[in-house]
Amino acid sequence: MKLYQAVATSIKELPRQHKIALVSTSVLMMAAIMWQPSKSQVTFPSSSVNKRVDVTLPSKLDLLSEQDSEPLGVSLDQNDPEFQAPKDEIEQQLDDAKVEVEHKHRVASGETLGIIFSQYGLPISDMYRLIDANKSVQNLRVGQTLEWEVNDDGKLTELKIIRSKKITDAFTLSKKGYTYKEIVQKGEMKPVTLIGRVNGSFYNSARAAGLTPTQIQTLVKALQWKFNLGREARKGDRFAVGIDREFIDGKAVGKGDVNAFYYKSANGKDSTFIVRGDDDQFYDSSGHSLNRAFRRIPTAKRYRISSPFNPNRLHPVTGRRSPHNGTDFAVPIGTSVLAAGDGVVVKSRYHPLAGNYIVVKHGREYMTRYLHLSKREVKVGDKVKMGQRIAKSGNTGRSTGPHLHFELIKNGRPVNAMKVSLPQADPLYGKERKNFMKQVSFYKNKFNDVISS
Structure with missing residues (x-):
C-alpha cells in the first residue's frame, strides 16, 4: 500500500x-x-x-488471401481431361506423329523479352538463364519472330529468334543449362510446289505428297476458321502447297515454311486459296484475314481485377508455387458472361473447385474457360458468337467471394488474356495489300495446272 x-x-x-x-x-x-x-x-x-x-x-492466411478470388493455394490441374476439349481425327494423327506444338510470337513495338515471357506465362527464371547463355537474347526488334517449345511442366526447352531470312539465334536446354548457337543460312531459298490428291485421310495424303507433320499442322491452323481438313476433305480432292526450301549446290536441305495453299474439290465447284502475308499471317486471295477477332474481357464493361494472371505465383506462407492461370474479375452475382470469341461449347458442367463452368473451343488454337458461374446458359455442342451471353457469374465451387475466373488457353497453355497478342481480323490495306497481291498472282501461276484442270 x-x-x-x-x-x-x-x-x-x-x-x-x-x-x-x-x-x-x-x-x-x-x-x-x-x-x-x-x-x-x-x-x-x-x-x-x-x-x-x-x-x-484474422489469421495470417486470411490476411494474405485474395478477396473475391480462389483461396490461395487452390489451382486447377491444367492437364486434367475434365477441362480439355476433345480431339478430332487429324489432331489425333498430329499427336501420334509427336509434332511439337508451335508456340510463336511476332515482336511488336515496345515489347521486351520480359514482357513476352509474362504474356505467355513462361518461367522468368528460364529467361535469366537464357541471358546467362547469351545476352543477345534481349536484343529484340519489331517484326522479328520468336518460336519456342515447352515440356509438360511448362519449362522452356528450346527458343529460336528469327532475326532475318538468313540468321536465326537458337537456344537449347541441356543438362548444364541453355546453349546458344547462331544458325546462318548458307544456301539459296527457292519456292517449291508440292501437289497431291486425297485418297483416304487428308493427313496421309499430304504426307504422301511430301509434306511434313509440322507443315500439315501449319495448314490445319491456318484454315481452322475456313475449312476443316479433317472432316471436309473428300476422296478425289486435289491440293497444291507452296513452300520455301533451302538449296545448297543444287540439293534441297531443310523442310521449309508453308507460304500458300490451294485446295479444290473433286466436283470442281468448291475451292480454297490462301497465302501468307508479310506479317506471317494467312489471308484469302482478296487479302481478307482468316482469323476471328477476340475480346479480352468477357463482360459488357470493365470490372476490378481481384487476382491477375500469374503462373509463377508463390504461396506467401509455404513458399510453394501456387499458379493462378487466369484473370479474376470482382463482379456481382448474376453479371452477364460473354463469349470471348466465336466457337463451340465443349464443356458445360459442375466441378467441386471450379463450380459451374464452361469451356469454349475457338478453332484449333484457342480455348476459353469461365468458372464459378451461378447459371450456365449454353450446352455442349452449341455454337456461340463473340459477345454472346453464355452464363451468369456467381460464387460456386472454391471461392472467397463473388467473381468470374476467366482463362485463355493457346496451344494447350494458359496465357495472359489481358496482355497477349490476340488474333486480328482486319484485311490488308495500302502498300501491304499491294505486295500481298503480287504474291497471290505468283502462286496462282505456280498452281495453274491444279487450278485450271
Missing part, C-alpha cells in the same frame, strides 16, 4: 506533459499485449459483473 501511495505521489508531482506521455505509452503497451493473430479473450469491466467477449482476429 505504501509503495502504491509513493508511486501515485510521484506521478502527481510530474509536469503535465510528462503525465500525458506516460499515459500514452501505457495505452500502447496494453494494446500490444492484448493483440494476438487468433481468437482472443477481452474482458470489459461492468458495474457488477465482468463480461467476457470472444473477438476473432
Whole structure:
C-alpha cells in the first residue's frame, strides 16, 4: 500500500506533459499485449459483473488471401481431361506423329523479352538463364519472330529468334543449362510446289505428297476458321502447297515454311486459296484475314481485377508455387458472361473447385474457360458468337467471394488474356495489300495446272 501511495505521489508531482506521455505509452503497451493473430479473450469491466467477449482476429492466411478470388493455394490441374476439349481425327494423327506444338510470337513495338515471357506465362527464371547463355537474347526488334517449345511442366526447352531470312539465334536446354548457337543460312531459298490428291485421310495424303507433320499442322491452323481438313476433305480432292526450301549446290536441305495453299474439290465447284502475308499471317486471295477477332474481357464493361494472371505465383506462407492461370474479375452475382470469341461449347458442367463452368473451343488454337458461374446458359455442342451471353457469374465451387475466373488457353497453355497478342481480323490495306497481291498472282501461276484442270 505504501509503495502504491509513493508511486501515485510521484506521478502527481510530474509536469503535465510528462503525465500525458506516460499515459500514452501505457495505452500502447496494453494494446500490444492484448493483440494476438487468433481468437482472443477481452474482458470489459461492468458495474457488477465482468463480461467476457470472444473477438476473432484474422489469421495470417486470411490476411494474405485474395478477396473475391480462389483461396490461395487452390489451382486447377491444367492437364486434367475434365477441362480439355476433345480431339478430332487429324489432331489425333498430329499427336501420334509427336509434332511439337508451335508456340510463336511476332515482336511488336515496345515489347521486351520480359514482357513476352509474362504474356505467355513462361518461367522468368528460364529467361535469366537464357541471358546467362547469351545476352543477345534481349536484343529484340519489331517484326522479328520468336518460336519456342515447352515440356509438360511448362519449362522452356528450346527458343529460336528469327532475326532475318538468313540468321536465326537458337537456344537449347541441356543438362548444364541453355546453349546458344547462331544458325546462318548458307544456301539459296527457292519456292517449291508440292501437289497431291486425297485418297483416304487428308493427313496421309499430304504426307504422301511430301509434306511434313509440322507443315500439315501449319495448314490445319491456318484454315481452322475456313475449312476443316479433317472432316471436309473428300476422296478425289486435289491440293497444291507452296513452300520455301533451302538449296545448297543444287540439293534441297531443310523442310521449309508453308507460304500458300490451294485446295479444290473433286466436283470442281468448291475451292480454297490462301497465302501468307508479310506479317506471317494467312489471308484469302482478296487479302481478307482468316482469323476471328477476340475480346479480352468477357463482360459488357470493365470490372476490378481481384487476382491477375500469374503462373509463377508463390504461396506467401509455404513458399510453394501456387499458379493462378487466369484473370479474376470482382463482379456481382448474376453479371452477364460473354463469349470471348466465336466457337463451340465443349464443356458445360459442375466441378467441386471450379463450380459451374464452361469451356469454349475457338478453332484449333484457342480455348476459353469461365468458372464459378451461378447459371450456365449454353450446352455442349452449341455454337456461340463473340459477345454472346453464355452464363451468369456467381460464387460456386472454391471461392472467397463473388467473381468470374476467366482463362485463355493457346496451344494447350494458359496465357495472359489481358496482355497477349490476340488474333486480328482486319484485311490488308495500302502498300501491304499491294505486295500481298503480287504474291497471290505468283502462286496462282505456280498452281495453274491444279487450278485450271
